[in-house]
Amino acid sequence: MLFDQIGLLFSHFIMTDTPNPSGGKPQQVNLQQIAQQFMAGLQQHFDMLAFNLAARDDAKEESYNKRVQAPRIMPAANRHQNFEQMQAYARDLMVRQVINDSLNLAVTGMNNAHFFLALVKATGAQPDVNPETQKLAQESQQRFLRAQLDEKFNILESEYSIMCELEDSIISLGFVIQALMQQGGQVGAPQLDEKGELILELKAVKVIDPATEGDKPVAKLVDQRKVFKENERITFSDVDLQLILVTVASFADALFKSVAGYAKSVREGGAA
Numbered sequence: 454m455l456f457d458q459i460g461l462l463f464s465h466f467i468m469t470d471t472p473n474p475s476g477g478k479p480q481q482v483n484l485q486q487i488a489q490q491f492m493a494g495l496q497q498h499f500d501m502l503a504f505n506l507a508a509r510d511d512a513k514e515e516s517y518n519k520r521v522q523a524p525r526i527m528p529a530a531n532r533h534q535n536f537e538q539m540q541a542y543a544r545d546l547m548v549r550q551v552i553n554d555s556l557n558l559a560v561t562g563m564n565n566a567h568f569f570l571a572l573v574k575a576t577g578a579q580p581d582v583n584p585e586t587q588k589l590a591q592e593s594q595q596r597f598l599r600a601q602l603d604e605k606f607n608i609l610e611s612e613y614s615i616m617c618e619l620e621d622s623i624i625s626l627g628f629v630i631q632a633l634m635q636q637g638g639q640v641g642a643p644q645l646d647e648k649g650e651l652i653l654e655l656k657a658v659k660v661i662d663p664a665t666e667g668d669k670p671v672a673k674l675v676d677q678r679k680v681f682k683e684n685e686r687i688t689f690s691d692v693d694l695q696l697i698l699v700t701v702a703s704f705a706d707a708l709f710k711s712v713a714g715y716a717k718s719v720r721e722g723g724a725a
Contacts, residue, residue, distance in 0.1 A: 484716070487565050488709040491558075492702065498554055499698045505547060506691050512540070549633050551694045555701050556626045562705040563605050563617075566712045567597045570613050578720035602627055613715050618707040622700055625653040632687055640681045651681040655696040656703045674703060 514536040527533055534542065571590040576582055582590075597608055603624060609615040617623075628644040628651055644651045655677045662671040677696065681687055689697075 484569050484709065484713060487569065488705070491562050491565065491705055491709075495558055495698060495702055495705070498558065499695065502547075502551060502694060502698065506694075509540075509543065509547075545638075548689055548694065549630070551697060552626060552630045552633060555697050556623070556630055559623045559626070559701050559704055560602065560605070562701075562708060563609070564594075564598060566708050567605075567609065568594045570609075570615075570712055570715060571597075573716045573719055574613070578716050615708070615711045615715060617704070617711070619654070619656075619700060619704040621652075622654045623704060625651065626697070629653060629687055638687045640683055640685050640687060642683065644681075645683055649683055651687075653679040653681075654700075655679065655693065656700045657696050 517536045517539065521527070521533070568590065571593040572582060572586070575586040575589040575593070597605060600608060606617055606620050606624075609617060632638060632640050632644050632651075640651050646652065656674045657677040658672050659675040660670050660672045664670040679689075679693065
């Protein structure tokens with residue numbers, strides 16, 4: 454689990470007595486809870502992808518045909534696609550969904566992290582939030598929500614001194630989904646860097662020491678590059694798709710740790 458070492462950091466940063474616009478009971482903004490909920494949602498996406506991949510592996514043509522014929526009628530029989538055609542279509546759809554969901558998850562993590570940062574900055578990392586500091590944080594959050602992806606990274610850096618690890622990977626995911634949705638999956642000029650490439654760095658596990666009797670293998674996260682040239686069609690293996698979600702998890706892990714570090718520095722600076 455990527456968050457094993459961060460719980461103690463988060464436990465110190467719980468913004469309390471946040472005014473509720475509806476007039477109800479004040480709410481808490483708990484950074485540890487935000488991170489845990491984010492990771493739980495990400496794990497659900499990971500598990501769903503694994504389930505879909507397993508289901509596809511076990512899909513059989515006879516089962517597909519049986520399901521097609523079960524109602525004894527089709528909406529447009531002359532447009533019916535056979536098993537091989539549907540296999541290709543279903544995989545293309547799955548790839549787009551995984552990339553799109555991964556990018557949305559990364560942006561959601563950034564949005565959640567920024568709201569906590571805005572509260573910390575407005576309150577000086579003090580636990581109580583009054584209506585004035587709440588308003589300042591909400592206005593800052595609204596500006597962040599409206600910002601484009603690259604501008605979000607700029608805001609985190611300029612206003613909170615947070616340099617996001619894997620920023621390039623998240624931006625590359627945006628280029629990938631752009632190519633998939635607008636160019637039929639073919640890399641074009643809008644997605645190319647100064648070297649004429651679209652590079653996506655994924656986090657993968659590398660075993661350093663194999664497992665021995667009674668011991669677990671020693672492994673670490675390493676970078677794995679996917680490089681696409683102009684006019685090349687974007688393709689991903691099944692494992693690549695899973696590693697995209699692992700990469701988003703690694704991105705979020707580093708981001709939330711940086712948020713905790715910012716809150717700690719503001720609190721200690723105020724105490725001094």
